[in-house]
Amino acid sequence: MQKILIRGGRTLRGEVPISGAKNAVLPIQCATLLADGPCRIDNVPRLQDVLTTARLLEGLGAKVEHAGSTMTVDAAHLDSHVAPYELVKTMRASVLVLGPLLAKYHDAEVSLPGGCAIGSRPVDLHLKGLQALGAEITVDHGFIRARCDGRLKGARHVFELVSVGATENVLMAATLAEGRTILENAAMEPEIADLADCLNAMGARISGAGTPRIVVEGVPRLSGCTHRVIADRIETGTFLVAAAMTGGRVTTTGARPHTLDAVLGKLREAGAEIAVEKDHITLDMHGRRPQAVNITTAPHPAFPTDMQAQFMALDCVAEGVGIINETIFENRFMHVNELLRLGADIRVDGHTAVVRGVERLQGAPVMATDLRASASLILAGLAADGDTVIDRVYHLDRGYENIEAKLGALGADIRRID
Numbered sequence: 454m455q456k457i458l459i460r461g462g463r464t465l466r467g468e469v470p471i472s473g474a475k476n477a478v479l480p481i482q483c484a485t486l487l488a489d490g491p492c493r494i495d496n497v498p499r500l501q502d503v504l505t506t507a508r509l510l511e512g513l514g515a516k517v518e519h520a521g522s523t524m525t526v527d528a529a530h531l532d533s534h535v536a537p538y539e540l541v542k543t544m545r546a547s548v549l550v551l552g553p554l555l556a557k558y559h560d561a562e563v564s565l566p567g568g569c570a571i572g573s574r575p576v577d578l579h580l581k582g583l584q585a586l587g588a589e590i591t592v593d594h595g596f597i598r599a600r601c602d603g604r605l606k607g608a609r610h611v612f613e614l615v616s617v618g619a620t621e622n623v624l625m626a627a628t629l630a631e632g633r634t635i636l637e638n639a640a641m642e643p644e645i646a647d648l649a650d651c652l653n654a655m656g657a658r659i660s661g662a663g664t665p666r667i668v669v670e671g672v673p674r675l676s677g678c679t680h681r682v683i684a685d686r687i688e689t690g691t692f693l694v695a696a697a698m699t700g701g702r703v704t705t706t707g708a709r710p711h712t713l714d715a716v717l718g719k720l721r722e723a724g725a726e727i728a729v730e731k732d733h734i735t736l737d738m739h740g741r742r743p744q745a746v747n748i749t750t751a752p753h754p755a756f757p758t759d760m761q762a763q764f765m766a767l768d769c770v771a772e773g774v775g776i777i778n779e780t781i782f783e784n785r786f787m788h789v790n791e792l793l794r795l796g797a798d799i800r801v802d803g804h805t806a807v808v809r810g811v812e813r814l815q816g817a818p819v820m821a822t823d824l825r826a827s828a829s830l831i832l833a834g835l836a837a838d839g840d841t842v843i844d845r846v847y848h849l850d851r852g853y854e855n856i857e858a859k860l861g862a863l864g865a866d867i868r869r870i871d
């Protein structure tokens with residue numbers, strides 16, 4: 454199994470291009486199931502999850518072509534409406550085919566995603582939203598079966614909790630429903646606005662995406678489209694934290710600064726000088742050690758849970774004590790035990806971690822447990838003295854494109870070993 458070896462202690466400097474957003478491209482790939490013609494998606498990152506979704510679409514009968522960073526999906530004719538366990542179990546986002554299949558074919562079967570390393574992550578909010586549009590849903594033998602007689606019916610639905618995936622699933626389904634759908638307490642993540650832009654390019658009539666109230670006027674059919682995926686704000690944030698932890702100066706290019714307000718605010722609080730210019734963000738730490746920051750994760754536009762582990766790594770080497778509150782996922786502190794192996798001082802009590810910064814971390818062998826946990830171990834390894842070997846890096850390949858090459862170009866000593 455592949456590992457990553459990092460020789461820590463290098464200061465990162467330079468420019469790094471940001472890839473397309475994983476959390477935008479996955480729902481957009483699923484949305485292509487709604488279209489009657491080919492959809493061309495640009496700025497697609499080469500990530501394991503993107504390839505898994507492509508396999509899922511092919512399994513349903515869609516034609517997928519992937520050349521460079523462009524993916525074309527023609528899902529006009531499908532021969533199956535069943536998303537099998539083998540694929541869904543490896544990637545929870547597969548459940549996002551449910552809304553599109555149901556809306557277009559009035560019948561869909563998707564395996565229940567089941568447990569996941571960062572918490573139980575149920576899909577009840579997805580199902581309630583689809584039921585509000587008239588779907589009949591049963592869960593049998595580990596499969597969700599959703600059906601409707603003719604088109605779904607537009608309705609007003611209030612999500613009882615803010616959920617990114619549920620908002621996306623119900624939004625996609627509503628595009629082909631009869632009449633108007635109003636989604637209240639919708640998630641406001643930039644990836645939802647990007648999905649809506651793509652759906653609108655197919656001929657959907659959506660307004661308000663990116664706000665808590667989304668209005669959809671249903672249309673009878675959607676056509677093929679061309680769409681460019683937005684930049685990955687979590688990848689951007691991860692590189693900026695790497696610069697902050699190593700006292701360096703890094704510019705991310707192609708990023709979207711306004712999608713990172715909470716993260717940039719915390720980096721400034723940690724003592725970083727940040728300059729923003731169109732799609733460039735430059736972080737300069739001027740060789741200083743970061744100050745500890747307190748973090749509470751919450752739905753967008755508050756601080757993203759997907760940056761929690763990286764900021765914990767930052768607090769590990771910062772001056773002072775940082776308190777980290779995880780409010781989105783239970784069990785999202787699995788990186789703590791690995792960070793302790795690198796010499797960090799962290800105490801966890803329920804959903805709260807208290808991190809006391811240490812002068813230096815020490816390299817050690819560690820194991821990645823999930824995607825963002827792996828990122829935090831890479832960051833800690835970059836700032837540590839000596840060698841850090843990270844095992845189970847396949848987690849990293851689900852969400853970061855060419856991370857070793859990109860960090861290497863910034864001056865990190867990092868490579869993959871077998």
Ligand code: UD1
Nearest residue numbers: 476546574575576577578579615616617618619759781782
């Ligand atoms: C998406 C992101 C993930 C990010 C998360 C929160 C993708 C592909 N993934 O995941 O990277 O960490 O948003 O920003 O975009 N919940 C329920 N019932 C449901 C659905 C969710 O109780 O039916 C709960 C979850 O357990 C969690 C919370 O709601 O506690 C938020 O989860 P949600 O926003 O749905 O996350 P995902 O869409 O799975």
